[in-house]
Amino acid sequence: MRRAVLAAAVLAAACAGLPAGPARAAGDAAQGKALAAERNCATCHGAAGVSATPNIPSLAGQPEDFITLQMILFRERLRDAPPMPDMAQGLEDPQIEALAAHYAGLAPGHAADRAPRDEARYQAGAALSEKLRCGICHLPDYRGRAQIPRITGQREEYLAQSLTQYRDGKRHGSDTNMNAVVYGVPDADLAALAHYLAQQ
Amino acid sequence: MKPGLLALAAVSLSFAAAAQQAPVPGWQQGRPESQAASPLAPNAPKLTVTPVDQLPVGRLTLPAGFKAEVHAHGMPGARMMAVGANGTLFVGTRTIGRVYAVTMEGGQQKVRTIASGLTQPNGIAFRDGALYVVAINKVLRFDGIEGKLDAPGTPVDLTAAFALPPEEHHGWKFMTFGPDGKLYMQVGAPCNICLVDENRHALLLRYNPDGTGREVVARGVRNSVGMAHHPVTGQLWFTNNGRDWAGEDEPEDTLGVVQKVGEHFGFPFCHMGSMQDPEMKGRECSEFSAPALRLGPHTAALGMRFYTGDMFPAEYKNSMFIARHGSWNRTQRSGYDVVRVSLDAQGKATMHPFLGGLLDGNAFLGRPTDVQQLPDGSLLVSDEQMGAIYRISYAR
Numbered sequence: 353m354r355r356a357v358l359a360a361a362v363l364a365a366a367c368a369g370l371p372a373g374p375a376r377a378a379g380d381a382a383q384g385k386a387l388a389a390e391r392n393c394a395t396c397h398g399a400a401g402v403s404a405t406p407n408i409p410s411l412a413g414q415p416e417d418f419i420t421l422q423m424i425l426f427r428e429r430l431r432d433a434p435p436m437p438d439m440a441q442g443l444e445d446p447q448i449e450a451l452a453a454h455y456a457g458l459a460p461g462h463a464a465d466r467a468p469r470d471e472a473r474y475q476a477g478a479a480l481s482e483k484l485r486c487g488i489c490h491l492p493d494y495r496g497r498a499q500i501p502r503i504t505g506q507r508e509e510y511l512a513q514s515l516t517q518y519r520d521g522k523r524h525g526s527d528t529n530m531n532a533v534v535y536g537v538p539d540a541d542l543a544a545l546a547h548y549l550a551q552q
Numbered sequence: 553m554k555p556g557l558l559a560l561a562a563v564s565l566s567f568a569a570a571a572q573q574a575p576v577p578g579w580q581q582g583r584p585e586s587q588a589a590s591p592l593a594p595n596a597p598k599l600t601v602t603p604v605d606q607l608p609v610g611r612l613t614l615p616a617g618f619k620a621e622v623h624a625h626g627m628p629g630a631r632m633m634a635v636g637a638n639g640t641l642f643v644g645t646r647t648i649g650r651v652y653a654v655t656m657e658g659g660q661q662k663v664r665t666i667a668s669g670l671t672q673p674n675g676i677a678f679r680d681g682a683l684y685v686v687a688i689n690k691v692l693r694f695d696g697i698e699g700k701l702d703a704p705g706t707p708v709d710l711t712a713a714f715a716l717p718p719e720e721h722h723g724w725k726f727m728t729f730g731p732d733g734k735l736y737m738q739v740g741a742p743c744n745i746c747l748v749d750e751n752r753h754a755l756l757l758r759y760n761p762d763g764t765g766r767e768v769v770a771r772g773v774r775n776s777v778g779m780a781h782h783p784v785t786g787q788l789w790f791t792n793n794g795r796d797w798a799g800e801d802e803p804e805d806t807l808g809v810v811q812k813v814g815e816h817f818g819f820p821f822c823h824m825g826s827m828q829d830p831e832m833k834g835r836e837c838s839e840f841s842a843p844a845l846r847l848g849p850h851t852a853a854l855g856m857r858f859y860t861g862d863m864f865p866a867e868y869k870n871s872m873f874i875a876r877h878g879s880w881n882r883t884q885r886s887g888y889d890v891v892r893v894s895l896d897a898q899g900k901a902t903m904h905p906f907l908g909g910l911l912d913g914n915a916f917l918g919r920p921t922d923v924q925q926l927p928d929g930s931l932l933v934s935d936e937q938m939g940a941i942y943r944i945s946y947a948r
Contacts, residue, residue, distance in 0.1 A: 391656045417596060424599040424628075429669050431650055445600035445628070488589065499596040526597055528578070528720055 354456055379416065380445070384454025391439065399499035401458040404465060409510045413460030417498045421526055431523065441519075445493055449486040462505050469551045477548025480541055486549075494552060499526055508550035558693045579880075582744040582831070583797040595919075595937075596881045597647045599628045600714045602938045608917040609942055616867075620907070623943035624654045624661040630934045632726060632855055633924035634672030634678045638698045641924070642666075642683055643934065643941070644676040646724055650744060651676065651685055653701050654941070666697070666704045672720075674777070675727030675737055679761065683722040686737060691716070691763065708871055713763025717742070717752060722775040726855070731786050734765075736759040740775030745795045745820050756790060756810070772816040772840060773808070774823075778856035779920070781794035785869055787811070791853040791874060792843070794823055796881040803827045805853040806843035807874070807893060808809075815841045843860030845901040848855060850879035855922025857890075861929025871895065873906065873931060875920040888916050890933055891924060907933060907944065921930060 375480055388394065396405050411419065425431035426440035427448070440448075481487065486503070490496050494504035503511060508526030519524035519532040534542065579594050587648045604625050612620040629645035630652065636642065641654040651667040652831065667685060685707070690712045692707040717723065722740025730736050741754040748754045756770040756779065759897035769788060779790035788810040794803035803823035806860040818825065818840035820844040825842025846855040856874040872892040876887035890907035919937040926932060930945040 420600060421596075422646065428649055449600055485588065488591075489593065526599075527594065529580070532578070532580075 369420055370543055374444070378451030379420075379449030379451070380509035381450065381453040381457050383447070387451055388454055392452075398463065400461070402461040402463060403507055403510075404463055406507070408507070409512055409514075410460070410506055411455040412458035414452075414455055414494070414502050415448075415498055415500065416452040416456040416494045416518050418501045419498060420448055421499045423448040423451065433523075446536055460502065460505060463507050466550065467508065470547060473544045473547045476544040477546070478540070480537075481543045481548060484545075486533075486545075488530075489529070489532035494549060502551045504552035506550060508546045511549055512543050515546060565665070570860055578743055578801040579796065580744075582795065586859075587797065588594050589843075592881055592883070595878075595916075597629060598937050598939070599648050601628055602940065604940075607935075607938050607940050608910060609940075611912075611917055612907055612942065614907055614944065616716040617948060618944055619944050619947050620933075620944050623941045624663060625938075625940040626663055627652045627654075627941070628899045628939040629936055631921045631936050632674055632676055632941040633700075633922050633932060633934055633941070634676045634683070635924060635926065636683070636698045637676050637681065639927070640698050640701065641932070641941070642676050642678065644674045644685065645936075646674050647751045648675065649687075651683075653697075655701065664701055666694070666701060667692070667707075672724040675725035677727045677729050677735060679729050684727060684735065684761070686716075686725040686727050688725075689718060690718055693761075701948075710763045712758060715763075715766075719753075724777070726777045726779060728779060728781075730758065730781050731790065732758075733761070735761050736769065736779060736788065738773065738776040738779070740777075741819060744797065745829060747820060747832065750816075756788070768814055770808075770810050770817060771814075772821075774819040777854040778874065780857050780872070782809075783858050783860050788846075789856070789858075789872065791847065793819070793854075794850070795820075795829070795854060796850070798819075798827075798830055799849070800821075800882055800884070801849045803853050804846040804849050805876075807847055807856075808841070808843040811841070817841050817843065844899075845893060845903060847874065847876065847891070847903065848886050850882040852877035852879060853887070855924075855934070857923050857925060859925060859931070859932075861925055861928025862933075863874075867894065868892065873923040875923050875933065877921050877936070878910075878916055879918050880890070885911055885914050885916060888919060890920050931947050 396408045397403050397411050403410045423440055425437045429437050489500050490503055496502035515534050519534040597690050607622055607882055609620055617882055621722050628638045629648040630643045632644040644650040649668055649670045650665050651673050653664045655662050660757045670687040671689050673685050673687040677684045681699040685692045693712040694704050694707045697927045719742035721742045725737045727737045736758045739753055739755045743749050750771050754770055754773055756773055758767050758769050768903045773792050775793045778791040790808050792806045794805050806824050821829055821835040822837035822840050824846055854875050854877045856872050858872055859868050871892050874891050876889050878888035879886045888910040892904045893901050895901055918935040920933050921936040922934045930943050933942045
């Protein structure tokens with residue numbers, strides 16, 4: 353009975369949308385654009401935030417909070433992904449928020465060098481995504497929210513690399529949820545999941 | 553997540569009714585299948601500086617005669633507080649991995665980051681000129697810290713002596729010195745709900761300051777992120793966070809007091825002294841010590857201290873202030889305030905509202921995390937979400 357009531361309440365909350373956290377001042381996107389140009393972010397992440405570089409993520413359309421969190425983790429040397437920790441040194445919080453606002457405002461897109469869809473791997477990845485419930489946190493269309501990244505259309509090899517790092521305990525978010533989600537998942541399954549998400 | 557935790561989680565799950573095969577995130581563990589699509593999840597931290605004009609200090613509500621002001625700000629993730637002999641305020645954090653020091657210089661509060669890159673350095677305590685910092689994987693001592701805030705140097709590493717478990721979930725510590733000169737801290741359960749080794753997890757512990765002499769003070773405490781010794785009786789009082797995914801309104805978080813060293817408060821079998829766990833069977837509530845007071849469902853009662861100052865009204869003396877960080881596992885938010893708990897002549901505990909105003913409908917404006925009395929009798933309240941510390945004073 354108790355659980356039934358809670359389940360109903362939870363469902364109601366889901367329909368009404370999540371309770372909001374504190375209002376946040378959005379970063380200054382124009383300042384972020386200038387800073388991105390000054391720091392040559394486009395060299396690796398692409399002129400429009402869509403990466404054409406293997407193992408470098410696309411940033412266009414990522415949630416602001418996600419970019420901010422990752423940049424802080426780089427700057428504090430709590431996430432190791434060279435050369436980003438070095439590049440983040442000296443950035444002030446408002447500069448990081450500005451960069452986040454800039455990239456969050458760019459239109460997401462697919463890498464030009466995206467491989468064609470492999471139907472078998474796509475279907476295997478879709479099944480795995482269902483099983484691991486990726487769409488609960490990343491949302492059903494995988495566009496992400498708050499500190500949770502957009503994974504739809506991300507570069508395939510970058511997704512595979514990230515998933516492997518989470519599985520092997522070499523990367524953490526602001527918590528250890530992802531490490532637990534992909535714990536023990538074989539390489540081939542992670543590759544299929546990356547393929548499925550990249551093909552969205 | 554560490555393999556040790558996963559192994560433990562796997563063992564725990566094999567005892568649970570749910571037929572889970574894969575390990576689940578700690579916060580999600582214990583969630584019934586019927587709620588698998590629940591959008592409830594821990595609130596995201598804010599790790600950037602909040603400008604002072606965006607702090608919710610003007611929204612805070614207090615009893616008549618009290619006032620709140622910004623004491624210090626610009627400290628993302630500010631959590632537990634300790635005051636040095638010369639008045640330096642030290643502040644621990646979790647995700648951002650820093651320890652801050654706040655000093656009054658030229659009429660202004662100056663904030664320094666004195667340590668960084670640590671794994672959740674939440675626990676801090678000060679004694680004999682030294683700052684003790686406990687992170688999940690480290691215990692450090694900064695000797696003579698107040699004389700070298702600009703260059704703290706390499707701390708003494710006490711990690712090996714304390715030999716704390718490595719699990720991250722509920723692995724961050726609250727730490728305080730007792731009147732016996734010992735360091736008190738908790739080791740939380742590495743899960744939401746699971747069977748634990750009763751000598752390793754869900755404990756209150758005390759150590760000699762050098763890490764020797766480990767002793768279990770209490771068992772069956774799910775996760776206490778606040779404890780303090782009564783200024784008169786010397787008894788250890790502690791807050792305890794109740795399990796998730798077992799109801800909107802229960803179990804409640806609790807306030808407990810250790811009457812006998814080593815006593816057991818019921819986790820994982822019994823919550824708040826009266827609620828048998830829906831999954832963990834085999835031991836009855838009657839076997840365990842009950843808490844002194846319930847502190848509300850999912851309120852996340854964290855930092856607590858006794859008030860011993862002279863600034864506040866007489867009835868505040870020797871009562872407790874408790875920061876309630878605020879809920880995530882509840883559709884209607886609860887907590888997000890500071891309460892006061894008084895004790896009558898028989899030791900009966902009663903809760904009174906103190907600081908509120910941080911809930912706007914079902915949105916929160918800040919997250920009180922710890923309280924700390926200053927020598928002048930005013931009270932500091934840390935706000936982790938806003939990276940700020942408010943000072944509460946009273947004038948008749």
